[in-house]
Every structure is written in structure tokens, then in C-alpha cells.
Amino acid sequence: MADEVVLLDFWPSMFGMRVRVALAEKGIKYESKEDDLWNKSDLLLKMNPVHKKIPVLIHNGKPVCESLIIVQYIDEVWNDKSPLLPSDPYHRAHAKFWADFVDQKVYGPARKLWAINGEEQEAAKKDFLEIYKTLERELGDKPYFGGEKFGLVDIALITFYSWFYVYETFGKFNMETECPKIIAWAKRCMQKESVAKSLPDQKKIYESVLDLRKIRGLE
């Protein structure tokens, strides 16, 4: 039976990117439908009535929502290749803990780096760097967060890399200086085809953010 896989997405969304990477890792063919966040499609509202957000994976007509839940779903259904989670229960728990940490901690301060000006932005910069330094310590000298293999935590975090030019420009800092191991890890991940083809160019994201800032009256 042919699987029908549709992804409701929005090109600059780091959450949508996570699903793109997971689908690419597994070699799954899918249809991508771009949603306009300022004019949400009927399909999106029908498939995710609770949150009305992308990404939504629609597998044979049934919706799965929330990016990390989608990634785990993909891993469990297409379990014949490229496991995204380790098989050992303790290492699985460890991976889920850190993926959840990324989910809870990164987005808030990251968004404030470009979406607002002033004192709150300064505080956000401090938080952002602290969080990344915690992640850098967790990474240590491993090639990936999961060790030798690219996995859930790498997927959860790497998508923010496409926004680094935005964060560095508006936050006025340099990630290579602040978190060199994170940059080395990111470049390693970008060597993977599944990642490289799923993340938009950093400059493209920057340009779209400039437009957003104009709309918000920040420019």
C-alpha cells in the first residue's frame, strides 16, 4: 500500500525544518504544502484545530502535530532504517530529556533577539548564550549529541542554525567566538544531505526577518 505523506509547513520555521530533516533521513517521499501564517489554510485549521500551527504531518489522512512528536512518530513508523533514537532505554531517556530542553528553552530568548529592541533584548541575549553554553557542555567532544550517530537532539537543535545570522546580527555577537564547539557540530550536521537540503540559507531567513521587523515597526 502506497503511503500518502503530506507536510504542512512554513519555509523559515525551525520546527517545520525538524520534520523535513527526519523525513529526509528516512528517505520518505512526501508532498509539502506551504502554509501562510497570516492567512491559515482550511486544511491547517482542520488538521490542527487545537493549536492551528505548523508543522502538521498528515499520514494517510491522519494528522500528527507538534514537531518532536512528529519526529518520534516518523522514527517509530519507518523503523527499518536510520534510527533517530538509541535502542537503550537510558540513552533514549537522555535524548528525550535534551530534546525537550531545546524545545523548552531556546525559542523564547531566540525570538526576542530579533523581535524586540531594548533591555529585554539584552536579557534575552544573556539567556540565549547561557542556554547554548549549557548545550555545548552537554555535547562535549562527541561528534553528535547522541554520540557517534545523528539523532533526535541533533534534529531538535540544528534547525536553529539557519537563524544564526539573524541572531548574531541583531544580538551583536559571534557564535563561533561564544560557542565554537556548537559551530563545529553544526557544520558537521550540515555535511549531511538530509540537513543541508532541509535548512534554508541563513541570508534568506535574515531577509525575511528584515521584512517582519519593518511590519512590526522595528526598522
Add this chain to the structure above:
Amino acid sequence: MAKSEVKLLGAWPSPYVMRAQIALNLKAVEYEFLEETFGSKSQLLLQSNPVYKKIPVLIHADKPICESLVIVQYIDDVWTSGPSILPSDPYDRAIHRFWAAYVDEKFFPTMRGIAAAQGEEARKALVEQVGEGLALLEEAFDKCSKGKAFFGGDRIGFLDIAFGCFLGWLRATEKMNGVKLLDEAKTPGLVKWADRFCADGAVKGVMPETEKLMEFAKVLMAKMRGAPPK
């Protein structure tokens, strides 16, 4: 497995700690419960959970596992001879995880806000939001239970644990604020489910009594206002 092999750092009023306890009970795992003193954090806690410094922490053969839902999934992964906590079908698993995240991110914070609400208007608005959340969860219960007793089917499952752990605080909130949140007229399925959940053998011994939670809440609020507790 020797009892000391499994330790749980927790505190009796915490619904998050209860999640871990219910999971361990479902698997009939013997464990040592280490009660954290309210207002201070033990060395063991700080060492085992340096990132968040929060309970619950499960320590299994000296290895710490943190975050309540991660702990529940770990327990399910390790003790495979006991009944399964997560559904076996990947789609059902995704649904259980979705609603568990909803409860954590939207439902419980709103419910918790009722006690701290400034004024009647604000309280009413939050109660209404909780009502909307419960309506969504009633629908989810219908779909997940497929006519059976629990979200997990015949037996308590992941979503039962994730949502059910808040029932003690839900009842306490109702009594302390004179509001009705779980209403037979609006969410009959959930009302019956709540009674079944609280009566279940894995839950009964660890769900705190509503009166005790109300007392604890009074102490907590007094401490937060700076007044000495009675």
C-alpha cells in the same frame, strides 16, 4: 530487583512526582521514596538534576532520569514484563503524547492560575478557559478510550497518568475557589473516568487527599505573601 536499586526523589503534593509513582506501581517495581523537604533542595537532587534542580528524579542503578514524562516512558521501556503504559500503535502514541503536552503547556498552567487570579473577572475568564480545555479532553477521551474505561483502554495508560495526576489539585482548586471545573453535565465521560482513575490500585495510595492539598496550598500562599503560616 533490590529496592535500593530504584529511588525516586519527590514530594507528596507534586502531580509530576505522582506520574512516576503511578508508573512504578503499574509495573510493580519496588522503590525507595526520598521526600524532599519543602523549601530546600537536597545535595542528591542538585547532583542528579543540575539542569533544572527539580523533582521528580528517578535514580535507577545510580543513573538519574529527569522530567516526569521522560521518566514514565523510561519506566515503560525498562520494565517490559509489566503492562504497557504507552499504546503499541505509533499513531495512538503520538495522540497520547500530543494531549500530554497540551495538559502540561496549556491546561495545567491555566488551572493553576485560578488561585492567583486578581479579581472575579479574571477568575471567571480562567475558569472558562479550563472549561474549554476540558471539553477538548472529553473529546480526546471519547476517541482514545473507544468506549473503554481509560484513555489507555482497559488499563491506565500514558495519557491517563499525564492528565490524571492533576485531579487532586483540580478538586482542591474547585473547593478553594468555589468553582466547578469537572461538570457531569458538560464532560460526563471525564467525570466517570476521574473516579475510576483515582480508585485504581496504582493511583489510590499516591493521590493526596483534597483536604491535605488545600492545607498545603494555604501554607504555600502564606509563605509567598511573606506572612508566617498558622
